[in-house]
Amino acid sequence: MESAGSTAAFLERNAAESLPAGGLEKRLEKAGEEGRQLRVKLGLDPTAPDIHLGHTVVLQKLREFQDLGHRVVLIVGDYTARVGDPSGRSDTRPALSGEAIEANARSYEEQAFRILDPDGSLYELRFNGEWLDMPMADLFRLARTTTVAQLLDREDFSARYASGAPISILELLYPLMQGYDSVAVEADVEIGGTDQTFNLLLGREVQRAYDQPEQAVLTLPILPGIDGTEKMSKTKGNAIAVNDPPGEMFGRTMRLPDEAMDTWFELLAIDDPGGEPRERKRSLGRAIVERFHGPEAATGAEAAFDRQFVDHEAPEEIEEVTVEVDGEPVHLPAVLADAFSVSRSEARRLLGQGGVRVDGDPLDPEAIDVPAATLDGRVVQIGRRQFRRVQVKVR
RNA sequence: GGGGGGAUGCCCGAGUGGUUAAAGGGGACGGGCUGUAAACCCGUUGGCUCUGCCUACGCAGGUUCGAAUCCUGCUCCCCCCA
Numbered sequence: 336m337e338s339a340g341s342t343a344a345f346l347e348r349n350a351a352e353s354l355p356a357g358g359l360e361k362r363l364e365k366a367g368e369e370g371r372q373l374r375v376k377l378g379l380d381p382t383a384p385d386i387h388l389g390h391t392v393v394l395q396k397l398r399e400f401q402d403l404g405h406r407v408v409l410i411v412g413d414y415t416a417r418v419g420d421p422s423g424r425s426d427t428r429p430a431l432s433g434e435a436i437e438a439n440a441r442s443y444e445e446q447a448f449r450i451l452d453p454d455g456s457l458y459e460l461r462f463n464g465e466w467l468d469m470p471m472a473d474l475f476r477l478a479r480t481t482t483v484a485q486l487l488d489r490e491d492f493s494a495r496y497a498s499g500a501p502i503s504i505l506e507l508l509y510p511l512m513q514g515y516d517s518v519a520v521e522a523d524v525e526i527g528g529t530d531q532t533f534n535l536l537l538g539r540e541v542q543r544a545y546d547q548p549e550q551a552v553l554t555l556p557i558l559p560g561i562d563g564t565e566k567m568s569k570t571k572g573n574a575i576a577v578n579d580p581p582g583e584m585f586g587r588t589m590r591l592p593d594e595a596m597d598t599w600f601e602l603l604a605i606d607d608p609g610g611e612p613r614e615r616k617r618s619l620g621r622a623i624v625e626r627f628h629g630p631e632a633a634t635g636a637e638a639a640f641d642r643q644f645v646d647h648e649a650p651e652e653i654e655e656v657t658v659e660v661d662g663e664p665v666h667l668p669a670v671l672a673d674a675f676s677v678s679r680s681e682a683r684r685l686l687g688q689g690g691v692r693v694d695g696d697p698l699d700p701e702a703i704d705v706p707a708a709t710l711d712g713r714v715v716q717i718g719r720r721q722f723r724r725v726q727v728k729v730r
Numbered sequence: 731g732g733g734g735g736g737a738u739g740c741c742c743g744a745g746u747g748g749u750u751a752a753a754g755g756g757g758a759c760g761g762g763c764u765g766u767a768a769a770c771c772c773g774u775u776g777g778c779u780c781u782g783c784c785u786a787c788g789c790a791g792g793u794u795c796g797a798a799u800c801c802u803g804c805u806c807c808c809c810c811c812a
Contacts, residue, residue, distance in 0.1 A: 499808080691760095
C-alpha cells in the first residue's frame with residue numbers, strides 16, 4: 336500500500352492548488368487508518384447537461400479517486416437551479432421544472448459514466464433539493480456562518496461591488512448554499528475548477544460552523560475552449576462535447592490555436608509527441624476521438640478530415656434533404672434556405688458571396704433561378720463544412 | 731420615503747425630430763491566403779414575392795408632413811441620500 340503522502344502527491348500532480356497545504360494527505364491518512372472511503376464531492380449545474388472536455392478534466396480527477404477506492408458524490412444543484420441564477424445579465428434564464436432537471440441530471444450521469452466508474456460503492460448521485468428546502472430558521476443559521484466582508488473577498492464580487500455593478504443577495508447566498516451541500520453530504524474533499532476556489536474554500540467555513548471536519552480542496556486548471564482563450568463552455572460555442580460525433584471532435588480540435596495545445600495535452604492527460612504543430616494537433620485530435628469513440632473512430636475521423644480538407648472532396652456521409660419546389664425554374668435562395676435551415680436572405684448573401692458550391696463547383700453568384708437539374712441529386716455545399724445532398728421534388 | 735440615471739440589432743455601445751435597417755467595436759458567417767492554427771486582406775451580418783416592400787430602437791398611446799429621438803401612461807433595471 337502506498338503511503339498517504341505519495342498518494343496525495345499523485346493526485347495533486349496536475350492540480351492547480353491543493354488547499355490547505357497537506358490537507359489532502361491528512362485526509363488520506365486518516366481515512367486509511369479508519370479503513371473508510373473518502374467522500375469526494377463535485378457540484379453540477381443541471382441547466383447545462385452537456386458534458387464537454389472542460390468537465391472531463393475534473394471528472395478524470397474524480398476517477399483517480401475512485402480507482403483508489405474512494406467514493407464520488409455528484410451533487411445536482413436542482414434546488415439552486417429552480418431558484419434561478421441572477422448573476423450577470425442572464426435575466427432570461429428560465430427556472431427549470433423538476434422533470435427537466437431530473438432528465439438533465441440523468442443525461443449528465445450517463446455521460447459522466449464515460450469517465451466515472453458507476454459502481455454503487457464508488458459513486459453516489461444526490462440532489463440538493465433534499466436538504467436546501469429548509470425552514471427559514473435553518474437558513475438563518477447558515478447565513479450566520481459568513482460575513483459580507485468575507486463574501487466580498489471573492490474576486491468577481493469585489494470587482495462588481497467596486498464598479499457599482501449590481502450584486503443580488505441571492506447571489507451572495509449561493510456560495511453558502513454550495514457550502515451547505517458539503518455539510519449535507521459530509522464531504523471530505525471537494526473538487527472544482529480554479530474559478531471555484533472561493534466557493535470550495537467557503538465550504539470549509541460552513542462545515543466548521545456545523546462542527547464538521549473541513550474538506551480538503553483540490554482545484555484544477557480551467558481548460559480553454561477551441562478559441563484558445565475563454566473557458567470552454569457550450570454557450571460560447573467553443574466546446575467539444577463528449578457526445579459529439581468523431582468527425583466533429585477531430586475537426587474542432589484541428590481548429591484549436593497552436594498556443595493552446597500545450598495546455599490541452601497537459602490537462603487532458605494526453606501524451607505529447609512533440610514535433611511539428613500540425614502533426615501534434617492531429618495526434619491530439621486522434622487521442623481525443625479515441626478516448627470517447629475508440630481507435631477505429633479516431634482513424635476514420637482523421638481520414639474523413641483529410642478527404643474533406645486536404646483533398647477538398649465531399650465527405651462520405653452527407654445528410655440528404657428533400658426540398659419541395661413549385662416547378663421550373665427553381666428559386667435558389669428558397670431551396671438553399673430549406674436545405675440548410677437558414678433564412679432566404681441569408682441564402683442570398685451566401686450565394687452572392689460565392690459561398691455556394693454544387694458538386695464542388697462554385698455557383699454563379701448572379702444565379703437566382705436555375706433548372707431543377709442543377710441541384711437535384713447533387714451535393715450542395717455552403718462554406719467549407721456544410722454539405723447536403725439535395726433532392727428536388729416538384730409539388 | 732426622497733432624488734437621479736437607464737432600457738437600441740447576437741453582445742457591447744453611439745445616436746436626442748428628417749439621406750437611420752440605425753456609427754464604432756466584438757463575435758459570427760462568406761471569400762482570399764493557409765496547417766479548418768496564427769497573422770493579414772476583402773465582404774456580409776432583420777425579413778421578404780429584393781433596383782422595391784415590410785418590420786424594428788422596453789410596452790401602450792399621443793404630438794408631427796416625418797420620431798430611436800418630443801409628450802403621457804405602464805413595465806423592468808441601476809445609482810445616490812434617508
